[in-house]
Amino acid sequence: MAKRSGDLLCDLAAVLGENFVYKGGFAYSENRPDAPNPLLTITDIGPISLPLSEIDAKRIIACANQAPFGIGTSTVVDKEVRDTWQIDPSLVSFQNTHWDSFLQSTTANICSGLGLPGGYDIQYKLHKLLLYETGSHFLPHQHTQREDGMFATMVIVLPSQYTGGEIVVSRGSTSEVIDVSASCTRISVLSWYTDVNHEVKPIRSGYRLALSYNLMRYSSSGPEVMPTADDASEFSRLHEVLKRWRTEDYERLPKQRMVALVLGHQYSKSDLDMGQAALKGQDAHKVNQIRSVAEMLGFELWLAKLKLYNVWKVENDSDGEENWIPDYMIEWGCTLRYFTDLKGNRVHGKIERFQGLIKGHSAIMSDPDDQEFERRSPYIGNVRNVS
Numbered sequence: 001m002a003k004r005s006g007d008l009l010c011d012l013a014a015v016l017g018e019n020f021v022y023k024g025g026f027a028y029s030e031n032r033p034d035a036p037n038p039l040l041t042i043t044d045i046g047p048i049s050l051p052l053s054e055i056d057a058k059r060i061i062a063c064a065n066q067a068p069f070g071i072g073t074s075t076v077v078d079k080e081v082r083d084t085w086q087i088d089p090s091l092v093s094f095q096n097t098h099w100d101s102f103l104q105s106t107t108a109n110i111c112s113g114l115g116l117p118g119g120y121d122i123q124y125k126l127h128k129l130l131l132y133e134t135g136s137h138f139l140p141h142q143h144t145q146r147e148d149g150m151f152a153t154m155v156i157v158l159p160s161q162y163t164g165g166e167i168v169v170s171r172g173s174t175s176e177v178i179d180v181s182a183s184c185t186r187i188s189v190l191s192w193y194t195d196v197n198h199e200v201k202p203i204r205s206g207y208r209l210a211l212s213y214n215l216m217r218y219s220s221s222g223p224e225v226m227p228t229a230d231d232a233s234e235f236s237r238l239h240e241v242l243k244r245w246r247t248e249d250y251e252r253l254p255k256q257r258m259v260a261l262v263l264g265h266q267y268s269k270s271d272l273d274m275g276q277a278a279l280k281g282q283d284a285h286k287v288n289q290i291r292s293v294a295e296m297l298g299f300e301l302w303l304a305k306l307k308l309y310n311v312w313k314v315e316n317d318s319d320g321e322e323n324w325i326p327d328y329m330i331e332w333g334c335t336l337r338y339f340t341d342l343k344g345n346r347v348h349g350k351i352e353r354f355q356g357l358i359k360g361h362s363a364i365m366s367d368p369d370d371q372e373f374e375r376r377s378p379y380i381g382n383v384r385n386v387s
Helices: 008-016 054-063 099-113 232-246 281-297 371-376
Strands: 027-032 040-042 069-071 074-076 085-087 092-094 121-132 137-141 150-157 162-164 167-171 174-178 187-193 197-200 203-206 208-218 302-316 322-341 346-351
Touching (some): 008 232, 027 174, 099 121, 099 150, 099 187, 099 208, 167 187, 232 281, 302 346
Antiparallel strands (some): 040 092, 085 121, 162 203, 167 174, 167 197, 322 346
């Protein structure tokens, strides 16, 4: 019989490091040969033929604007960073009555591919019509929340003849390259979470026409989670650890009698105000699993924002300037703040020098509400509309 650990954090780190049979990714793509022709129409231009012709591409460019991007709190146009044409959604319409049904089935596929649990009301809203010509590109960037409840971007690439334009999506140390240029006669669908870094490589020839949608979700019904044959062992291990904690069967416990697990995605304060409904991908899946066991044993689950800090030794150089010594860290710590329950209600203030941290995804530690985050990821793909 294995020796039982006396350290709660050690045991929780081991069991919460499992994925609880999570199936999904941070990005999704598929070709849809069954997709209907949307019968795209643009005000002041008229119907647009598909696959896109060079004549129609030039007509669109004549009526389009250069797409801007965000940097810090500013919205700017700089073709060295982003070189793309855009048409406002108010000028775009679809004459095919089956287009909306296609989008509904597509969003269902996306939610499955991104690993979202059921119980959400998923909505979509056209953000822009985008046209890429030879040389068009967008340097690595992240999207912001353009709408309340926005969790992902959906891009519909319409039939177009072009080469290049690969999309590189990355999260932490994992990257994927999505190339749909060969599908010139079919519609392709791309999607990724808002906090995923992505880059549009230069178009080498031709034109690419795409529809960019915001994906929003609301009012999770919180379906009951039951262990399956695949994840029953993980449920059992988590139940054992939490029960031992509940009965004070551990020699070493965190000072605050609380444990915090670092989730894999980034969340703003407006996300936390939505509670569990704002969680993405594996985070949503894992919290669902933990909740089913924790509440059974009388534990409460909260969400919070995490701020890490390091204190380094510094020394003066020959010019009298202070420089920190990389290999001489004096201390590190973390602060938890902006607590909410899983329904989004504020429940707590702030805890300094928190000691019960489990670094589930230490590579994803940026705070989208922090100005320092903007300096690390300077380019923002879209700016939230303020009314």
